[in-house]
Amino acid sequence: MGRILLAVVALLLPAHAQEWRLTRSQSLTQEGTRAWRYTLSPADRAGRELWQKLVLQYQDHLRAGYRVDLGSWRLYFLGGRLRLEPHCPQVNPACFTFGALPVEKGVQDRFLLGLSQLLDQALAQARNTGGNLTLSGLFRVELKPGQAPPYLARPSGWAP
Known part of the structure; x- marks a missing residue:
């Protein structure tokens, strides 16, 4: 039964990623090119509204000293510094911090699975470049080429 569920989740993952957008950009100046910038954000209005509600709860969790599980990654404060580290090698709905929202669990599941998949992709690209x-x-994290986790991060758009 577990293998069938994993196979179904694996088949559905590409569709979930469509709820998220990964933007990649690089500045070109007279001094040469600058570092790559990767931005992960919800792709449509419904996703942005859901993310705004989730992210407020995630920020509160972090301020209170709790961790936020984002699938294969975990975000938390340690010694006053925000850290991003590997979490769940086999991503499934139990690998997420769910928000207390008036939204069906299946909707949050799909949304967060898509986030996890694209976050993995974005981190892989950022590690390469x-x-x-x-x-x-x-959060915002700066990676050097080939850098291994865990990563030091900074809050993005909020203060601890």
């Missing part, structure tokens, strides 16, 4: 990755409203 180096640069900054921002998850809209939650």
Whole structure:
């Protein structure tokens, strides 16, 4: 039964990523090119509204000293510094911090699975090229080419 569920989730993952958008940009100046910037944000209005509600709860969790699980990644404060580290090698709905929202669990499941998939992709690209990755409203992390986790992060769009 577990293998069937994993196979179904694996087949559905590409569709979930469509709820999220990954933007990649690089500045070109007279001195040459600058570091790559990767920005992960919801792709449509419904996703932005859901993310705004979730991210407020995530910020409160972090301020209170709790961790926020984002699928294969975990975000938390340690020694006053925000850290992003690997979390769940086999991503499933139990790997997420769910918001207390008036939204069906299946909707949050799909939304967060899509986030996890695109966050993995964005971190892989940023590790290859180096640069900054921002998850809209939650954190920003700067990676050097080939850098291994855990990563030091900074709050993005909020103060601890």
